[in-house]
Amino acid sequence: MALERHPPPLIMVAPTGARKGKGDHPRLPLSIQEIRDETVACASAGADALHLHVRDQSGRHSLDPGRYKEAIAEVHGALPDFPIQITTESAGVFDVEQQLACLRDLRPKAASISIREVARDAALAARIYGTCSDNGTSVQHILYDLDDWTQLLAWQEKGVVKADQADVIFVLGRYGPPKAAKPSDLDSLTHLFPQLPGRVMICAFGPSEHDVLCAASAYGADLRVGFENNIYTEDGERAESNATNVAALKAALVFRTQGLLQ
Structure with a gap:
């Protein structure tokens, strides 16, 4: 049963992703300056x-x-205290050693790390999570399915994943073969949320993104929105920008909360 009262979810915007280009959307931010400007607009939108x-x-x-480092400096030049999480996504390009090198050399404050991708070279898993622990990098584990969840539990049991590395993001839908997420995709996951000691976040592919995220918020999940996962409105039209998508999600959350509490 979904709980009806929760603090407002944290909304993280993912404006770029690893795969899309200007041909997918002319306002996809690719340059560092575009990313800075879009982040400022998204922050203003909520x-x-x-x-x-x-x-x-x-x-x-x-x-x-x-x-x-250049991108982080640009964003923080405009928004000094705005939290930034980097991705270590391989996108079919980078191996685990290269992902480790990025974490080691950058020492980011926060990073998302795919359990499935690290498992490609499981011998490096302890170094990945140990490096993050040593550098004070907050880890968010990317989980695509329950097999990833099982792998996370196994690494936690062995101490490969540190006790304070407890935040997760469940990815609903996928790039290829394309599969749009729907609210019912949450049905197999929400029973896990109370078992998780860290924060739970949801992101969703496709034009039902906001429906899925609003449904997830009823279970206390944080939300990730943006062109990385979806460039469309719920009507199937191409969205104007990441910032308008953030504003639309904020409005939908307010509408849903008012409806639940009446």
């Missing part, structure tokens, strides 16, 4: 944090620490 991807000179997904 976003609480940034999930940051950077691109190289050719617009391809990058884990280059120098690019990350």
Whole structure:
């Protein structure tokens, strides 16, 4: 049963992602300056944090620490205290050693790390999570299905994942083959939420993104929204910008909360 009263969810915006380009949406922020400006707009629209991807000179997904440092400095130049989480997503390009090198050299305050991707080279798992612990990097585990959840539990049991590395994000839907998320996708997950000692976040692919996120908020989950997962409105039209999507989600959450509490 969904609880009816929760603190407002944290809203993290993921404006870029690793795969889309200007052909998918002309306002997809790719350059560091575009990412800065879009983050400022999203913060004004109600976003609480940034999930940051950077691109190289050719617009391809990058884990280059120098690019990350430049982007973080630009965003913090405009929004000094705005929380930034980097991605270590491989996107089919980077191996676990390269992901580890990014974490080691950048020493970010926060990073999302896919359980499934680390498991490609499980011998490096302890170094991945140990490096984050040593550097004070807050970890959010990316979980795509219950197999990832089982792997996380196993690594927690062995001490590979540290006790304070407890935050997770469940990804609903997928890029390929394309699958749009729907609210019923939460049915197999919500019983896990009370078992998790950290924060739970949800992101969702496709035009039902906001319906899914509003449903997740009723269970106390934090939310990630943005063009990384969805560039459409609920009507199937291309959204104007990340910032308008953030504003629309905020409005939907207010509407839902008022309806639940009446």
